[in-house]
Amino acid sequence: MLTARVDDYLWWRTWRPGWAEAHCVTLVGDTSAAEVIGSLRADVLGSVQGIDALYDLAVADWPAGFDPGLIGVTEIDGTWALIAEINGFVGVTERLIGPMSVGRTIVSHFANVNAVHRFNWWRDGQLVVDFDLLFPAERFGADPMALRDDLGAVGVPLDADSEQIAGIDLSAAGFALAERLTDVACTPELFERSDFVVARVAIPGADDQQRYGEALRAAWCHPATW
Numbered sequence: 212m213l214t215a216r217v218d219d220y221l222w223w224r225t226w227r228p229g230w231a232e233a234h235c236v237t238l239v240g241d242t243s244a245a246e247v248i249g250s251l252r253a254d255v256l257g258s259v260q261g262i263d264a265l266y267d268l269a270v271a272d273w274p275a276g277f278d279p280g281l282i283g284v285t286e287i288d289g290t291w292a293l294i295a296e297i298n299g300f301v302g303v304t305e306r307l308i309g310p311m312s313v314g315r316t317i318v319s320h321f322a323n324v325n326a327v328h329r330f331n332w333w334r335d336g337q338l339v340v341d342f343d344l345l346f347p348a349e350r351f352g353a354d355p356m357a358l359r360d361d362l363g364a365v366g367v368p369l370d371a372d373s374e375q376i377a378g379i380d381l382s383a384a385g386f387a388l389a390e391r392l393t394d395v396a397c398t399p400e401l402f403e404r405s406d407f408v409v410a411r412v413a414i415p416g417a418d419d420q421q422r423y424g425e426a427l428r429a430a431w432c433h434p435a436t437w
Contacts, residue, residue, distance in 0.1 A: 215390040217366035220383035226399055230266055230297055231382060237294040237302030237319040238393045239311065244284040244408045247292045250311040251301065253282065253410035262295060262402040268409060269297035280414050283407030291395050295407065303329050305338070306415045306423040309433040312336050318392050320344075320385030328381040332357070332392060336433040344381040347371070353431035361391050 224231050239247055248255060259265050265283040272278065283295045294302055301307055302319035311317065312333035319331045328344035332352075340357050342350040347362050348369045362369060365387040367379055390396050415423075426434035 213391050213394060215365065215387040215396070217380055217383045217387055219390075220386040220397075221380060222399065223383050223386060224380055227262065227266070227402075229270075230262070231322075233298040233323045234382070235294075235296040235299050235302040235319065235321040236386070236389070236397065237296075237308070237317065238287075238389055238395055239292045239294065240316040240393065241290065242292050242311075242315060244286050244292050247284050247294065247311070248408060248410050251282075251307055251410070251412045253280075253412045256409045256411060258406055258408050259283065260406050261404065262407075265295060265407050265409065266297050269299075278411065280412040281409070282412055283409055285405040285407050287395055287401070291393065293395075293397075293401075293405070295402070298323070301412050301414075303331055304414065304420070305427055306420045307412065308333060309336070309338070309423065309427060312338075313433055316393065318389045320382070320389055322382050322385070328385060330385055330388060338427060338431045344384055345376060347376075358388065361388060365391070 259268060269278065269281050277298050279299050280301060281299060282301055285293050287293055296302060300321055303321045308317055308319065313336040317333040321329045326345060330344055331341050332339045337353045339354050340350050340352040344367065347367050359369065365384050367384050368375065386397055422437045426437035
C-alpha cells in the first residue's frame with residue numbers, strides 16, 4: 212500500500228536473520244523473470260521454491276568465498292519481477308541496473324554487515340534518487356527531493372541525529388519506501404511461496420563500472436556511451 216511505514220516491516224529483522232543482515236531486494240516493473248535475466252546476461256542455473264532454498268544454495272560455498280552474482284528472480288502478478296540476493300549487490304550496481312531501467316521503474320534496497328543501507332529508484336533510464344538510509348538528508352540523483360515527504364512518512368526523520376537513526380530499522384524503512392513507490396508488498400508469504408529462477412550474473416569490472424558511473428552522473432540518466 213502507498214501508506215507503508217517502518218512498523219509494517221518490523222518482522223523482517225527476526226524472520227530470516229541470516230538474510231536480513233546482508234541482502235538486496237529489487238523490484239522491476241513491466242517485465243518478466245526471463246527479460247530480467249536476459250538484460251543482466253545471466254546464466255540460468257535452475258529453479259527453487261521459496262527463499263529458504265535460495266538461501267541454502269547461496270551460502271553452500273561460503274567457507275570458500277561467497278558468490279556476489281547469484282540471484283533469484285520471481286514474478287509478481289504478471290506486472291513486476293523481484294530479484295532476491297543473499298549478500299549480493301547486483302540490484303544496486305548501476306552498470307547492470309541502469310540499462311535495464313529504460314522504459315520501466317526499478318526500486319532496489321540493499322544492506323550489509325557494514326551498516327550500509329543503500330536505496331535506489333530508477334525511472335525510465337533516470338536515476339531519480341540514490342542514497343544511504345543511514346544518512347537520509349544526503350540524497351543524490353536527478354531529483355534528490357523526490358522522497359523527502361515519503362521518508363518522514365515511513366518513519367525516517369530527515370533531521371534525525373545519529374542516535375535517533377540508530378533506533379530505526381533501516382531495512383524495514385527500505386521495504387516501506389519500495390512499497391510506496393511500487394505498491395508491491397513484500398511479505399513472508401511472498402518470499403516463502405515464490406518460485407525463483409536461479410541465475411549467476413557476471414559482475415562488471417571496476418574500470419567499466421567507473422566509466423559508467425561517471426557518464427551516468429553527467430545527467431543522472433543511463434548514458435548512450437561510456
